[in-house]
Amino acid sequence: MNLFFQVMSNQSKRAGMGAEALEMIAARFRVLSEASRLKLIIALESGEKNVSALVAGTGLTQANVSRQLQALTDAGILGRRKEGLNVIYHIADKSIFDMCDHVCGSLQRRIEDQALLLSPGRKKTGAGKV
Amino acid sequence: MNLFFQVMSNQSKRAGMGAEALEMIAARFRVLSEASRLKLIIALESGEKNVSALVAGTGLTQANVSRQLQALTDAGILGRRKEGLNVIYHIADKSIFDMCDHVCGSLQRRIEDQALLLSPGRKKTGAGKV
DNA sequence: TGACTATATAACCGTATAGTTATATTGTCA
DNA sequence: TGACAATATAACTATACGGTTATATAGTCA
Numbered sequence: 255m256n257l258f259f260q261v262m263s264n265q266s267k268r269a270g271m272g273a274e275a276l277e278m279i280a281a282r283f284r285v286l287s288e289a290s291r292l293k294l295i296i297a298l299e300s301g302e303k304n305v306s307a308l309v310a311g312t313g314l315t316q317a318n319v320s321r322q323l324q325a326l327t328d329a330g331i332l333g334r335r336k337e338g339l340n341v342i343y344h345i346a347d348k349s350i351f352d353m354c355d356h357v358c359g360s361l362q363r364r365i366e367d368q369a370l371l372l373s374p375g376r377k378k379t380g381a382g383k384v
Numbered sequence: 385m386n387l388f389f390q391v392m393s394n395q396s397k398r399a400g401m402g403a404e405a406l407e408m409i410a411a412r413f414r415v416l417s418e419a420s421r422l423k424l425i426i427a428l429e430s431g432e433k434n435v436s437a438l439v440a441g442t443g444l445t446q447a448n449v450s451r452q453l454q455a456l457t458d459a460g461i462l463g464r465r466k467e468g469l470n471v472i473y474h475i476a477d478k479s480i481f482d483m484c485d486h487v488c489g490s491l492q493r494r495i496e497d498q499a500l501l502l503s504p505g506r507k508k509t510g511a512g513k514v
Numbered sequence: 515t516g517a518c519t520a521t522a523t524a525a526c527c528g529t530a531t532a533g534t535t536a537t538a539t540t541g542t543c544a
Numbered sequence: 545t546g547a548c549a550a551t552a553t554a555a556c557t558a559t560a561c562g563g564t565t566a567t568a569t570a571g572t573c574a
Contacts, residue, residue: 265429265430267488269426269429276419280421280422282487282490282491286417287417288561288562289403289409292409292410296399304520304521305521306521314563315564315565316522317564317565318563318564320521320523321522321562323522330490336570339519339520339571340520340521341520341522347490349486349490350490351394351395353483354398354409356486357413357483360412360477360479361408418531434551435552436549446550446552447534447535447551447552450551450552451553452532454552468542468550469541469542469549469550470550471550471551
């Protein structure tokens with residue numbers, strides 16, 4: 255299966271996507287649409303941590319951390335494990351980081367393009383992937 | 385630069401990410417967190433369209449379409465071009481589709497895992513990429 | 515058992531925003 | 545010019561949800 259076919263295949267898949275499927279995808283993005291939750295995800299990237307460590311590491315309040323961890327776990331992005339009094343969270347869906355990097359790249363390109371518009375002296379480098 | 389280094393590099397980049405950067409990324413995800421906007425993006429995947437066509441194609445009201453197109457354009461996801469009375473929109477950042485496919489794959493895996501939990505008779509296939 | 519710790523939950527407030535209706539703007543054509 | 549069409553915007557309502565404070569739950573240890 256070549257790339258062209260793959261692309262076309264996904265395209266028609268998306269075009270025929272039902273309302274429920276769209277809503278699920280939107281919900282997934284919604285979970286990632288709050289800086290506090292991203293903070294928690296990033297804090298967990300270096301390894302699993304309990305709630306107290308996350309509170310200390312992020313500066314968020316305990317109640318807030320608990321709530322957001324709940325949302326992330328419900329979404330399947332995090333997993334949890336009890337150990338005595340502690341609850342230890344870990345990244346369950348590592349593809350999250352690919353997404354973040356994707357967005358970062360996209361933003362980078364956008365910012366570069368804007369800078370280009372403001373100071374048209376410099377030439378565009380071939381950095382834009384798309 | 386090998387993959388391990390790339391990953392570690394991105395990881396430390398993310399760990400040191402400023403609050404503003406996090407907020408920008410969150411905002412990016414927020415734009416994609418509404419089914420109506422995803423609908424518009426998908427409608428534009430097969431080619432540029434004017435507003436009327438998007439209204440007809442999505443079933444959303446004209447005012448709503450106009451508002452959501454505005455948000456998507458502000459975010460750099462769509463681009464616009466005037467042609468007489470019409471305004472024609474197009475996908476400006478095609479990497480959006482990679483993201484959608486990423487989310488789809490992630491959801492798929494999640495659903496499969498849940499199905500597995502509910503009917504433990506079947507074996508897990510090696511489909512999970514992460 | 516009771517004191518203590520880690521985490522979760524409830525109740526609440528404030529704000530952001532999706533969608534609607536009505537209207538304004540902008541361009542075309544007679 | 546005026547009538548019309550395509551799009552954008554303003555004003556409004558309703559709702560969702562992030563963050564806070566206070567309290568509940570669950571586990572540990574004396």
